[in-house]
Amino acid sequence: MPLSWPLSWKTGGFLLGAVFFLAVALVKPIGVSTQFVIFDGILWSAADSAVVAVDEAAKSGYTSPNAYLAKSGGKYAKAIANPLNYGFVFVLAIMLGAGISGWLRGSFKDAHRFMPEVWLENHGPTPVRRFAVAFLGGFLVLYGARLAGGCTSGHMMSGIMQTAVSGYIFAAGAFVAAIPTAMFLYPREAQS
Amino acid sequence: MTILLAIIVGAAFGVALDRVGATSPNLIIGMLTLRSLHLMKAILLAIGTASVLMFAAQLIGLVEVAHMSIKAAYAGVFLGGMLLGLGWAISGFCPGTGLASAATGRWDAAVFVIGGLVGAAAYMLSYPWFEGTAIMADIAGGKSTLGAVPGLDAPALIPGLRGDLVGIALGGLFIAAAFALPERLSGSGRRQALPAS
Structure with a gap:
């Protein structure tokens, strides 16, 4: 028997709000779209290792010949060089959670x-x-x-x-x- | 430890997005055509709940103010918001819900994610067009909040207001709005697709 879906707006909205609160209480506010850039950067640097470079002068310790990846002290370049960071793992975990939730309600048989x-x-x-x-x-x-x-x-x-x-x-x-x-x-x- | 938290909070977010129905393009398009406000009511309740909990927890010292992170305001926020709105309406996905929906087995969501990776790459390459232009120049104080949040290093739009109290009041307003909104604002109403509440 698949789970009934979706939740009511009251239960579902409260659950969603609790997660946004939990995120800022424990670490920082939720964000997703930056990680599309990080994943692109990981693919790009796999094809061309010059995309991310160590730079002692940069605030993050990393830079890139791409102006966007080099901005804000090279924080995107740093995340690309170290994919096991909070933001990137967070987004992978969204897919894990949604996949499990979907499987429990039978979404793969839709x-x-x-x-x-x-x-x-x-x-x-x-x-x-x-x-x-x-x-x-x-x-x-x-x-x-x-x-x-x-x-x-x-x-x-x-x-x-x-x-x-x-x-x-x-x-x-x-x-x-x-x-x-x-x-x-x-x-x-x-x-x- | 941070990685463990990323897994726990990220997975909880993924479960919440799917359970509330945000992984469904039917429900997203239902909201944007004003035919089913299920997700609009859920989003308003979520923002309100999170806002009240966070600012109340700050007041009693349970949550560190330094965990807040305020993004800058500039004309590109509005322009980018419009572009996102356009893509959101035609596809029925946004970045988080698209990823979550792909993970539940939707093929159109997987295509959306690939389109998103190409779009993010295009922005990465075209960033020099925007850098330093008026589109990217701070407005309304840049990384500003509505009122002054005690302990937060951010300018306030209205410096005389206590930002945390404003947050609790607005949070309450969002919750009230969630309850006040009807289930639909357009369409015939001949079909109730969702549990009443």
Whole structure:
């Protein structure tokens, strides 16, 4: 018997809030999107070992010929040179936790793991189109998150819970773009 | 020790994202089309709960203020937020939920993550376009909070306000908003996809 899913917004929201509190109580606020850069950097430095270099003069002790990886005292370069750091392991652990949770509710046996029902209702059963849109979505989301300096986790959730001004600015930009776009692209509700 | 905490808190976050339904593009798109506010209510409750707990724990000395980390405000935060919003709406994923969703076996989420890795690489290479421009210049005090949080080295937008008390008050407001929001703001309502509450 698979677990009932999803939780009510009350139980689920409280659980999510407790995790955000726990993170800042024990270590630091939750953030995710930086680790896409770190993973890219790990792949890049595997192909070209000059991407990250030891630099005694840098605050982190590392630098890079890439201006983005070298910024803020080379902290990204340092994380790439030492992948076993808090932020990177944290994001791997998200996948572990979600995978276990999904397995317990039977998510690997879901009928629609290529296209969600709302996609099928509005755009029909062509996986290639859904994949093209998912790829473009991923590109825009991470390009935007890096320009903004954080994503839905780091800016919106962690930022607003700490009363950060930047968190409110980010959330305004995200919803101003997202709500009309979603209403335009998905006018029909899934009927499953 | 830090690595152990990364595993515990990260896994707890992954479980919470999946249990609340944030790994489902149906529910994300439901929220953004205002047809199912399940996730909006959950997010508001989560932000409110975390804010009240953190600032209250600081007040009684249980949580170190130094654990806070405030990100800078600049025009690029709004622009980047809009780009993210666009990609979020077309795909139904954001960085954390996309990774979590891929881990639950969604193939479209895995493609989203690959797109995200390419997008992050593109930003890495195009960063010199933005560096030093007005888009990246601090606004509203840069790494600022709404009020002045005692013990935090961050400028306040309104220096006369006690930042921690503001955080508790706003946290309460977010929780109230979560309860006040209806289950849906648009659509017919002929179908209840979710447990009532």
